[in-house]
Amino acid sequence: xxxxxxxxxxxxxxxxxxxxxxxxxxxxxxxxxxxxxxxxxxxxxxxxxxxxxxxxxxxxxxxxxxxxxxxxxxxxxxxxxxxxxxxxxxxxxxxxxxxxxxxxxxxxxxxxxxxxxxxxxxxxxxxxxxxxxxxxxxxxxxxxxxxxxxxxxxxxxxxxxxxxxxxxxxxxxxxxxxxxxxxxxxxxxxxxxxxxxxxxxxxxxxxxxxxxxxxxxxxxxxxxxxxxxxxxxxxxxxxxxxxxxxxxxxxxxxxxxxxxxxxxxxxxxxxxxxxxxxxxxxxxxxxxxxxxxxxxxxxxxxxxxxxxxxxxxxxxxxxxxxxxxxxxxxxxxxxxxxxxxxxxxxxxxxxxxxxxxxxxxxxxxxxxxxxxxxxxxxxxxxxxxxxxxxxxxxxxxxxxxxxxxxxxxxxxxxxxxxxxxxxxxxxxxxxxxxxxxxxxxxxxxxxxxxxxxxxxxxxxxxxxxxxxxxxxxxxxxxxxxxxxxxxxxxxxxxxxxxxxxxxxxxxxxxxxxxxxx
Numbered sequence: 001x002x003x004x005x006x007x008x009x010x011x012x013x014x015x016x017x018x019x020x021x022x023x024x025x026x027x028x029x030x031x032x033x034x035x036x037x038x039x040x041x042x043x044x045x046x047x048x049x050x051x052x053x054x055x056x057x058x059x060x061x062x063x064x065x066x067x068x069x070x071x072x073x074x075x076x077x078x079x080x081x082x083x084x085x086x087x088x089x090x091x092x093x094x095x096x097x098x099x100x101x102x103x104x105x106x107x108x109x110x111x112x113x114x115x116x117x118x119x120x121x122x123x124x125x126x127x128x129x130x131x132x133x134x135x136x137x138x139x140x141x142x143x144x145x146x147x148x149x150x151x152x153x154x155x156x157x158x159x160x161x162x163x164x165x166x167x168x169x170x171x172x173x174x175x176x177x178x179x180x181x182x183x184x185x186x187x188x189x190x191x192x193x194x195x196x197x198x199x200x201x202x203x204x205x206x207x208x209x210x211x212x213x214x215x216x217x218x219x220x221x222x223x224x225x226x227x228x229x230x231x232x233x234x235x236x237x238x239x240x241x242x243x244x245x246x247x248x249x250x251x252x253x254x255x256x257x258x259x260x261x262x263x264x265x266x267x268x269x270x271x272x273x274x275x276x277x278x279x280x281x282x283x284x285x286x287x288x289x290x291x292x293x294x295x296x297x298x299x300x301x302x303x304x305x306x307x308x309x310x311x312x313x314x315x316x317x318x319x320x321x322x323x324x325x326x327x328x329x330x331x332x333x334x335x336x337x338x339x340x341x342x343x344x345x346x347x348x349x350x351x352x353x354x355x356x357x358x359x360x361x362x363x364x365x366x367x368x369x370x371x372x373x374x375x376x377x378x379x380x381x382x383x384x385x386x387x388x389x390x391x392x393x394x395x396x397x398x399x400x401x402x403x404x405x406x407x408x409x410x411x412x413x414x415x416x417x418x419x420x421x422x423x424x425x426x427x428x429x430x431x432x433x434x435x436x437x438x439x440x441x442x443x444x445x446x447x448x449x450x451x452x453x454x455x456x457x458x459x460x461x462x463x464x465x466x467x468x469x470x471x472x473x474x475x476x477x478x479x480x481x482x483x484x485x486x487x488x489x490x491x492x493x494x495x496x497x498x499x500x501x502x503x504x505x506x507x508x509x510x511x512x513x514x515x516x517x
Contacts, residue, residue: 135466240319
């Protein structure tokens with residue numbers, strides 16, 4: 001499996017995203033209103049690193065930041081450390097006021113909010129997000145950090161800002177388009193996955209499942225036993241707040257079945273042949289017919305999702321009802337992301353034994369490819385500067401903040417205060433979380449198998465067109481799973497979807513001269 005671009009929109013998947021892959025606060029997005037300026041708290045000032053800038057430039061003014069949800073709400077959330085760093089920077093610049101404008105709603109809605117407001121030029125001065133996809137990367141509308149990265153960071157002793165980014169700048173790789181670096185961000189240095197599946201050990205014991213499945217056939221055998229014991233095997237919402245979960249696993253299956261298409265499309269239309277499928281390569285691939293609905297990998301993905309759906313939770317085609325089936329002890333397997341682990345670890349209702357694992361590969365003996373990472377390490381919380389910020393004369397202010405939060409001192413603090421601190425890839429989980437076998441089992445699925453050189457192909461609608469568009473893909477699959485369309489009708493609809501989205505992207509990029517393809 002070729003290593004390729006990180007899960008973007010994880011949530012995605014990345015609807016993501018990751019991934020993003022947080023538990024959302026509400027069902028619809030409304031334009032965020034100004035919140036009160038976020039004063040530097042005593043805790044942030046005391047705990048976050050005090051990096052001193054070598055620049056003598058005085059900074060003043062107000063900096064407004066669109067944040068991915070409310071990053072001040074939960075001190076246990078990985079985003080809270082970024083909040084501390086931002087407040088420490090503000091405390092060292094007394095003439096600067098920082099204001100947060102949280103982006104709320106479901107994960108796809110947040111991605112859509114960024115994409116829509118980027119094009120309408122109505123974003124805040126700085127934007128923070130998880131798992132960027134091509135839909136949030138536009139070299140005409142975002143500031144290019146390339147020249148700055150080749151100059152020193154005033155908060156670092158390194159020769160260039162670029163050298164501040166761990167693992168040879170892995171966080172920059174997936175946000176570089178046509179030589180322009182459009183985002184910077186924190187880097188999780190360990191070989192740690194974003195997605196895994198939680199399991200209820202009590203249910204497995206009652207169902208007679210003696211070991212976690214190591215093959216895809218064993219996975220089905222386990223779900224058969226769980227269903228026969230009267231429990232729901234797998235939580236798989238296809239729409240609503242958690243609908244991005246369905247996208248993750250569509251991507252995971254198709255990512256194991258499209259290697260030949262990746263090989264055909266990689267390095268086309270002037271792009272680098274590097275195992276990373278860019279949006280331009282993917283659209284070319286659709287236009288040339290290599291990526292099409294009748295490809296055996298696409299067909300098998302749809303058929304496998306249909307077979308698997310017999311084990312999804314009741315009502316999976318509709319938005320999930322309030323409450324958490326897993327916490328209530330009603331469901332055996334729950335797919336989730338690291339960003340939400342604190343929710344489960346702190347839930348007093350979860351009195352049963354539980355842990356995490358990663359789904360086995362479709363092919364027996366293979367290693368299941370990982371969702372949501374950049375291989376050795378990953379970009380985590382990304383930040384970008386819309387060009388409207390430059391037009392407003394706030395570039396120096398915004399860039400200085402981003403240089404601070406990505407400086408070596410800031411990254412050391414950020415890594416040390418993550419729920420699982422950064423670690424050297426290949427470190428056994430017993431050394432990553434020493435002396436805590438309960439926590440080891442809860443995080444094992446995020447660490448095993450490794451992510452290095454083991455990523456999904458990323459030739460999928462989520463990564464190419466963005467999580468906000470994937471709702472349309474999910475609707476096509478929903479009709480198929482519900483029996484409202486047969487396979488041929490589904491494939492016809494999917495082909496029309498691919499062609500329409502490719503045409504939309506081409507309209508947005510006249511510089512590609514796609515007519516000459």
